[in-house]
Every structure is written in structure tokens, then in C-alpha cells.
């Protein structure tokens with residue numbers, strides 16, 4: 001039952017009727033005003049509607065360009081898009097993996113652990129921890145990975161690179177991981193610290209494929225490698241890059257994780273090319289929920305990910321509006337994962353940037369629910 005104050009009273013009904021009366025008088029007044037100005041004072045017939053008046057070509061509304069008045073036939077002339085299929089509630093949810101970076105300060109360490117604790121109930125297939133340029137985070141990566149093993153229910157994967165290190169140094173790091181019970185490595189070439197052209201260390205593993213083979217000699221690690229739907233910037237050609245991916249998988253890797261991409265069609269065509277090249281291992285899409293467009297655009301220029309104009313348009317004007325930016329970010333990533341899911345993809349790798357909220361929401365959209373502790 002409604003509380004007494006919300007019940008319509010005789011007075012309020014009267015008031016409403018009075019407002020309606022005012023509105024109708026306003027309607028008549030506006031019609032008179034518009035018509036007397038546009039048609040030399042002639043009144044339109046009683047069937048004339050506001051739309052007729054406002055659509056009068058001699059007096060388009062001031063903001064006509066911003067609010068085009070198209071008709072139903074106009075709407076139906078263009079291409080038709082069906083909606084993405086609804087989530088199949090009976091299908092198993094996709095397998096997720098989350099990527100973190102090792103923290104530099106105590107505050108960042110707290111942020112990382114809050115992120116890990118928030119995402120842990122989603123029971124990802126694994127979580128991975130990056131390795132800084134040239135091994136600059138060697139100890140911090142190791143500490144983070146071993147803490148994940150000892151304090152959580154998660155299965156960690158440690159990233160490891162070849163750049164600026166001898167084979168002995170890299171092997172030593174790998175053995176420490178094996179001894180600490182870490183059985184999954186993300187094997188990478190890495191980039192030159194501070195930028196510049198890559199040259200293999202004279203006593204090091206030259207490329208990621210060499211590292212994969214070296215790791216397999218140390219222990220029977222599960223190994224993931226990197227893939228580039230838009231081709232790695234150093235590759236001689238897309239075909240050459242694909243040959244390199246195949247070499248890494250033939251050397252013992254069981255999955256590839258892609259660099260992030262915004263054009264989902266590029267990734268789907270890349271899968272076709274992988275299959276045609278004889279690759280059957282999963283090429284897991286790397287998803288980066290963009291929350292800072294300017295930063296993402298800068299980073300994309302360095303790692304060869306193209307930034308479509310539509311994405312820039314989506315974020316335009318949100319620079320000082322973090323709340324809208326986050327909603328846009330969630331919408332963009334949600335649309336991307338739903339499209340991928342509709343195309344049969346059932347594994348996703350999230351670049352979390354140590355922030356859980358967008359990843360958590362997108363996982364939810366994919367049908368992933370937290371498990372009770």
C-alpha cells in the first residue's frame with residue numbers, strides 16, 4: 001500500500017487537470033505562433049502536428065544538423081544488423097587468464113594484491129606476471145609469482161625474456177622457478193631497454209623460439225608464447241612472422257597469447273591464416289580494457305597495435321570525465337568479447353594493468369561467476 005502522502009488527493013487531481021489545461025493552451029499558442037510566422041499568419045488545419053510544423057523546410061530547427069529528422073524509410077534503406085547471440089546459459093563459461101605486472105612500490109604492491117584478491121574467485125585458468133625490459137624486474141617478478149603460489153589458490157605463469165642476458169643467466173632464473181614449483185612460463189624475446197633495434201646477446205637465446213627449446217631442456221614446463229594478429233613490427237613479412245609463431249609452437253609451446261587489438265576482424269582473419277599455416281594450438285586473444293585512451297594510443301604506436309578512428313571518437317571529450325570514460329571502456333571491451341565469443345572463442349587473456357574492475361565486469365558479461373570460497 002502507498003503511504004498516505006503518495007495517495008492522489010482531490011487537490012492534486014485538480015492540479016494535474018489544470019496543468020493539462022495549461023499544456024493544451026500552450027500547444028495551441030505555439031501552433032499559432034509558428035504558423036503565423038511561417039505562413040504569413042495562416043493557421044494550419046487541426047490535423048497539423050508539431051512534427052509537420054517543425055519539419056517545415058522553410059523553418060528547420062536551429063540544431064537540424066545535430067538532430068536530423070529522418071523517416072522510417074530512411075532507417076530501413078541502410079544495412080541491417082542482427083544482434084549478437086544471447087549468452088547460452090547452459091554453455092560452460094570461457095577459460096580466463098589475467099596478466100599482472102610486478103609492483104615497484106609498497107602502494108603499488110597493495111594495489112596489485114587488492115586486484116589479485118578481487119579476481120581470484122573467478123578461478124582463472126592461470127595468472128601471469130610480466131618481466132621488465134632486460135630482466136629489470138627479475139626479483140620482483142620472482143617474488144610476486146612465488147607469493148601467488150604460497151598465498152592464493154591461483155596457478156601463476158612467470159614471463160621470461162631473452163634480451164640482454166646470457167643463456168646461463170636465463171637458465172638460472174628458469175631453474176629457480178622450477179624449484180619453487182612454477183610450471184608455466186610465458187617465453188618471450190623482449191625488447192631493448194629504453195628502445196632501439198634488437199640484437200641478440202652473443203651468448204644468449206636469440207629469439208623466443210630458442211628460449212622455448214632451452215626451457216624444455218630444463219624441465220617439462222607448460223609454455224605460452226606471444227602472437228601478433230597485426231604482425232610484429234620487426235617481422236620481415238606477415239608470412240615470416242607466422243613461420244616464427246609456428247617455430248615457437250613446434251619447439252614446445254602449447255598456446256599463443258596475442259598482443260591486444262581493437263579491430264576484432266583482424267584477429268579473426270589471423271586465426272584463418274594460422275590454421276592455413278598448419279597451426280592448431282589456441283591463439284588466445286589478449287584483451288586490454290582501455291581506461292586511458294591517450295596512454296593506450298601512445299603505447300599502441302610502440303607495439304604495433306592499430307587504433308581505429310571509431311575508438312578515438314568513442315573516447316573523445318572524456319579526458320576530464322573518468323566516470324564516462326570507464327563506462328565507454330567497459331562497453332568497448334564488452335562488445336569485443338561478445339563478438340569473439342559469438343565467433344567460438346572460449347579462452348581470453350586480460351591485460352589487467354593491476355586494476356580489477358573492468359576485467360571483473362567483462363568476465364561477468366562472459367558468464368564467469370565467482371566461486372564460493
Ligand SMILES: Cc1cc2nc3c(=O)[nH]c(=O)nc-3n(C[C@H](O)[C@H](O)[C@H](O)COP(=O)(O)OP(=O)(O)OC[C@H]3O[C@@H](n4cnc5c(N)ncnc54)[C@H](O)[C@@H]3O)c2cc1C
Pocket residue numbers: 129130131132133134159160161186187188189190191206207208209225226227232233234235236240241244248257258259260286
Ligand atoms: C602476451 C605478451 C606478453 C608479453 N610480456 C612481456 C614481458 O613480460 N616482458 C617484456 O619485456 N615484453 C613482453 N612482451 C612484449 C615482447 O617481448 C615484444 O613484443 C618483443 O618485441 C617480441 O617478443 P616475442 O617473444 O614475440 O619475439 P619473437 O617471437 O622472438 O619474435 C620477435 C621478432 O623477431 C622475428 N624473428 C623471430 N625469429 C627470427 C629469426 N631467426 N631471424 C630473424 N627474425 C626473427 C619475428 O618475426 C618477430 O618479428 C609481451 C608480448 C605479448 C604479446
